[in-house]
Structure formats: structure tokens, C-alpha cells
Amino acid sequence: NFSLPSTCATGKHGGGEPGGKRDQTPEEQIKALERKVNALIEDSAFAAEAGEQQSALEKAKEAGKKERQLTKQREQASLGDQINLDLTYCVLFNLANQYHASRMYQEALNTYSAIVKNKLFNQSGRLRVNMGNIYFEQGKYSQAIKMYRMALDQIPNTNGDVRLRIMRNIGSAFVKMGQFQDAITSYEAIMEASPDIHTGFNLVVCYFALGDKERMKKGFSKLVATKLFPIETNEWEDPSVSSRKSGGKWGAEGSDFGIRGSALGGSTAPGSASGWARAFSVMDDDNVDDLEVFHEDSLRALARHHRKVAERYIVLAAKLIAPAIESSFAPGYDWVVDAIKASPASEIASELEIAKAIQYLKTKQFAEAIETLKSFEKKDQKLIGTAATNLSFLYFLEGENKQAEKYADIAIQVDRYNAKALTNRGNLHYVKNNLHKAREHYLEAISVDASCTEAMYNLGLVYKSEEAYDDALACFEKLHAILRNHAEVIYQLADMWVPTWQFLARSFAVCEKDFQFARSDLLQVYLC
Numbered sequence: 001n002f003s004l005p006s007t008c009a010t011g012k013h014g015g016g017e018p019g020g021k022r023d024q025t026p027e028e029q030i031k032a033l034e035r036k037v038n039a040l041i042e043d044s045a046f047a048a049e050a051g052e053q054q055s056a057l058e059k060a061k062e063a064g065k066k067e068r069q070l071t072k073q074r075e076q077a078s079l080g081d082q083i084n085l086d087l088t089y090c091v092l093f094n095l096a097n098q099y100h101a102s103r104m105y106q107e108a109l110n111t112y113s114a115i116v117k118n119k120l121f122n123q124s125g126r127l128r129v130n131m132g133n134i135y136f137e138q139g140k141y142s143q144a145i146k147m148y149r150m151a152l153d154q155i156p157n158t159n160g161d162v163r164l165r166i167m168r169n170i171g172s173a174f175v176k177m178g179q180f181q182d183a184i185t186s187y188e189a190i191m192e193a194s195p196d197i198h199t200g201f202n203l204v205v206c207y208f209a210l211g212d213k214e215r216m217k218k219g220f221s222k223l224v225a226t227k228l229f230p231i232e233t234n235e236w237e238d239p240s241v242s243s244r245k246s247g248g249k250w251g252a253e254g255s256d257f258g259i260r261g262s263a264l265g266g267s268t269a270p271g272s273a274s275g276w277a278r279a280f281s282v283m284d285d286d287n288v289d290d291l292e293v294f295h296e297d298s299l300r301a302l303a304r305h306h307r308k309v310a311e312r313y314i315v316l317a318a319k320l321i322a323p324a325i326e327s328s329f330a331p332g333y334d335w336v337v338d339a340i341k342a343s344p345a346s347e348i349a350s351e352l353e354i355a356k357a358i359q360y361l362k363t364k365q366f367a368e369a370i371e372t373l374k375s376f377e378k379k380d381q382k383l384i385g386t387a388a389t390n391l392s393f394l395y396f397l398e399g400e401n402k403q404a405e406k407y408a409d410i411a412i413q414v415d416r417y418n419a420k421a422l423t424n425r426g427n428l429h430y431v432k433n434n435l436h437k438a439r440e441h442y443l444e445a446i447s448v449d450a451s452c453t454e455a456m457y458n459l460g461l462v463y464k465s466e467e468a469y470d471d472a473l474a475c476f477e478k479l480h481a482i483l484r485n486h487a488e489v490i491y492q493l494a495d496m497w498v499p500t501w502q503f504l505a506r507s508f509a510v511c512e513k514d515f516q517f518a519r520s521d522l523l524q525v526y527l528c
Helices: 026-049 053-076 085-101 105-116 124-137 141-154 160-176 180-193 197-210 213-225 239-243 290-294 298-325 329-341 346-362 366-374 381-397 401-414 419-431 435-448 453-465 469-482 487-495 497-507 512-526
Strands: none
Touching: 026 053, 026 085, 053 085, 085 105, 085 124, 105 124, 124 141, 124 160, 141 160, 160 180, 160 197, 180 197, 197 213, 197 298, 213 298, 213 329, 298 329, 298 346, 329 346, 346 366, 346 381, 366 381, 381 401, 381 419, 401 419, 419 435, 419 453, 435 453, 453 469, 453 487, 469 487, 487 497
């Protein structure tokens, strides 16, 4: 959306002669009313910025009333030739913006129409972009495209950046309509004129939607060749640190590679998942360099943010097309890694190799996953902890506990605050029945990452094995508050009541009827 012109921000509160010792002339009254209108526009804009949308809309409407009163007063004073078009434009424009922000779409469209149809307002036709945005939000994509094209016709070629943004909007509307070829036409024109990461990513997605392997490769090559946002480095700072702050998630986002089996030291039900402590294979904690923390400024932070976003789009595009551009995902990942290594974003090539290893895990090709992860031991010091965490999980999954311990210890040495590595190490103590050590590692993992549900679940199993049922119940109840519909957690909550009812049955003379009633309640918990 276009911003409010600076001409609207003139004027001061108040009006009239100091002390009010004489009547104001019509010109002075008009000037005073103009200042009130300007003040209302400013107050409306500030209220909107503060999130007080209702107040912003009310002040915008009040400004409109005052402006109409001002016009009428000019006509009565025969000063119609002194009309302030800039003020009228500002009032209408601000009102339309506030209607839009309040989701009063029809009122906003009517107000914008009043502006664009008024020939006295120069270049008002570009506000059709705002009208197109409203139609886009309403899901009326054909009308949105019509408005965008009308705006494009009224914007000169000298405003190239604005024209490209409108073309991107047109492409997005075509994507929403499923007309990918039309969207590709818009996106390709932008990438030829002024390549950018967002458009390049959208173009790759469109090629993927059409299943065109060659154009997927071509589009990805253009995407990675796009110049990234530069980050200045100080002479005393390691350039590699500044150029690549590990802010993304290494590995498969949201993957949960849990181990299923029977419980150790506790009662189980067939098919339950209450036994083996679950391992988590993905490390997603940011490794923050102290030097950056103490020597960061807002400009470099902004540059770093833009670069991080760009790298995220590249990684997403790579993960999207890698399984589709070749006969299998492995050569596909090899191709995207080679393409990235030859691009300005070469630092993130290792992330794609980690993603390749995770893909091997998903397809249960454990030997290939281990081989890929082991290659990081001597390749990239930054990723040793990530690879070691995943290797620890893999060896634990295959029952090779010595190797699992080795890599879990390496991961913890690299990053003492790696909750996933701490959980894996606790699991290894758990299977050895070293419950005290397992509990320590789980508690440390939770202190590092309070949302580490794997450590929380496994800690509950430890307490349960130690017959500390109150502590176990507290763990599972806390976990249930986070994972409301998780079958394993619900089972553990139900299973907690078994020792309680056994104790009651031994301690009290419970009549058969009451005991059967109690067991029926227990069954309801099992069947949640």
C-alpha cells in the first residue's frame, strides 16, 4: 500500500488570535479548521500505528466531517478558489486506509474509488494497487488482477521498482487461481529485469507445480545466483562468523524419530509406546557467537535478518525440488548441493547435506544416513554437533550403544546446551538401568529447553521405574497440557492409576460394586 503523503503532516493544534480579543476573519477561521483537520489525520495515523484501530477509524471519520465543513465554509466565504486539494486527498486516503485496516472492505473500496475517479488528484490511479490488495484479501483474484493491471498502465517506466512489485502481485494472484503458466510469465519478467529471492522462490514453486524438471533446475539456478544481502564485517571479526550465523534448523523440521517398545520396570499394554526412552535426532538450537552478541548493531541485525530469510527460501526450494528433479532424491540432493556450492550462498550447502541424511532416515536407509553424517566429522567444524546428535540417534536405533555414547558425548562437548544430545545421552543411561544418570540428563535437557517434550516424557518413565508415581504423574500431566491428543501420554496417565488402585484394594475393604465402578472409570481413561 502507498503511504500517506508528507503534505498531510503539516499544521499545528489550535487556532485564532491569542486571548480571543477580536473576532476571526473568515480566512483565519478556515486556517484554524485546516489545522484541526490535519491534527485529526495525524492522531488517526498515530492511533493506527499503536494498534488502536477503532480510535484510528473514528478520528479518520471525524477528519472527513471537518473537511466537508471546511469546504462548505469556503463556499460561504466565496473562497472556493482556495480549495486545498492535498488536504482533501489526505483525508480520503487516510479514511480508506483505516476502513481497510478495519476489514470494512466495501467502504474502503468506495473511498478509493472516489479518489481515483477525481481528475483533480494527480497520479491517483496508482491507488488501484490498494484496491487490488483488498480484492486479493477477499479472494476475488480476477478483480485483483484487473486492478493491478490498471495501476500498471498508469505508472511510468521510470518507477521500475513499483512496477515490478505490482507484477509480483499479479503473479501471486495467478498462483492463487492455479494458473501457474500465467504466474510464470510475470515472475520470469521480474527475474529478467531485477532478480530477487522472493520472486525466484515463487518461480521455482510454479515450475514444481507443473512438474517441469528442466525448468525447476533452471529456476533454482537463477534463485541461488541472486545476490544476497551483504553483511559488513569488522577487521577483528572472523568473516566466516559474520557471513553465516547458524539460525536455521539443521535437518528435517518437525521430524520425530521415536523408538517404540515395551516399558522397562513398569506394567504395559499390548502395542503401547511406554517403554524405550525416545531419541530425538535433530538439533535446531542456534549457536550464537558471543562476539556477535556484544558487537551487533541495528543495521547489521537487519542485514543478517534479510540474509537469513533469503537462505531459508533457498533451502526450502532445494528441499522441494530435490526429490523431483532426478530419478530419486539422492542424485537430486547432489545436484542442488553442487548448484549451491557454485553460488553466493555456498555456506548453506552443508545444510542440504544434512537434509539429505534426514531424507535417508525417513526412507529407513540407515547405512547411507550414517555415511553422510560421518562425512561432517572432518569437513565442517560448525556441523559436528549436528551430525553427532543425529549419529547418536541412529546408532541407538540400531542397538550399537557404544557408538551412540561416543557421538552423544561429542555432541555435548561441542554444545553443552544441546537438549537433543542430552536427551540421547540420557536414553543410553536409561537402557543400562542407570536411572540416576538418566534423570540428571533429562532434567538438564529440560532446563536448557523447557519445550523438549522427549526429555519430559522420558523423565516421566524414569520416575515411574523408580516408583516415584507422584513425580511421574506430574511429568505426564504437564506433557498432556502441551500435547493434548498424544496417545502415548494419555496411556501413561491412565497407567499411573494402576498402582494406586492396587494399593487401595490391599488397604481397604472395597465392595465389589464400587471396585467395578472404579475400574470402569479407569477404562474410560485408557480409551480416551
